Amino acid sequence: MSDNSPFDLRDFLPYALNQAAEATSRAFQQYYKGKYGMLRTEWRVLFHLGRHGSLTAKEICERGSIHKTKVSRAVAALEQKRLLSRKTLPDDRRHEILQLTKNGSAVFTDLCASARAYDAELAGQFTAEEQVVLRRCLSRIAAL
Amino acid sequence: MSDNSPFDLRDFLPYALNQAAEATSRAFQQYYKGKYGMLRTEWRVLFHLGRHGSLTAKEICERGSIHKTKVSRAVAALEQKRLLSRKTLPDDRRHEILQLTKNGSAVFTDLCASARAYDAELAGQFTAEEQVVLRRCLSRIAAL
DNA sequence: AGATATTAGTTGATTTTGTAACTAACAAGC
DNA sequence: GCTTGTTAGTTACAAAATCAACTAATATCT
Secondary structure, three states: OOOOOOOOHHHOHHHHHHHHHHHHHHHHHHHHHHHHOOOHHHHHHHHHHHHHOOEEHHHHHHHHOOOHHHHHHHHHHHHHOOOEEEEEOOOOOOOEEEEEOHHHHHHHHHHHHHHHHHHHHHHOOOOHHHHHHHHHHHHHHHOO | OOOOOOOOHHHOHHHHHHHHHHHHHHHHHHHHHHHHOOOHHHHHHHHHHHHHOOEEHHHHHHHHOOOHHHHHHHHHHHHHOOOEEEEEOOOOOOOEEEEEOHHHHHHHHHHHHHHHHHHHHHHOOOOHHHHHHHHHHHHHHHOO
């Protein structure tokens, strides 16, 4: 067996992960794209800010492992939608402290609720034990 | 708990899936991108052809759930790299039968070996039972 | 202090993707 | 036979991602 038995693409973990990721992302996009015209990176930046309060762009890059140009553009877009505001730090004027506006917080709350509901819907497909294993496996892979 | 407890992005399944998928894809890209200058869709198309012999573009779209424009471009790219050839079917001149060239088959064999090795490396991170659960969960999610 | 190196963040050019309109070949209805 | 409809695949244009070069502010080294 094995060495020259052509394996199924579905058995190839990177492929399986991609298909699963795409399926769930597509579904959840409807919430933030349809309702707020947001892009995925925007949603992520919004999320980090909503979750952790004030952050600099750099910190968002690190926490989310997102490239700085993506963050830069997402921040600009969110600012234009009046969902966040920037303040240059007086101590070091290279840093910009980002913070959600009242409006941004409301959007965050709304999207969080949707996210939680969607996550629950997904999780409902599995037994408690499967969920534990799945999440453990995913975080271990992501940490590679 | 719950309704307004801000959940961690890492616990959000679509996010966790994306991070894991990106981590593994990035790693495997090096093989086909670095060595053969191929894009992901090209590798997938190559794979389907290597795996199943001759197929039309349509069949590849269906098997891989890839949009036809992506397949069309990947086919053009692979053709230019002399990794596949097309033959118009005389019965119905709308169909083009795609087939790997000798060169294409060699690349397929090589990439399959790499893919299998990489998959094994990933799988090695988990117990047999975890692997089963993981794959089962992923395919169930992808089927949504 | 003044030259050099780093760091935060932005901008621009190129590449890739996604969406929609298009061509060519065939099928069906009348 | 000719209009209408479908199907396979391509192409054109817009949206987005990637990569490299850039600006501005601070830190470091001598």
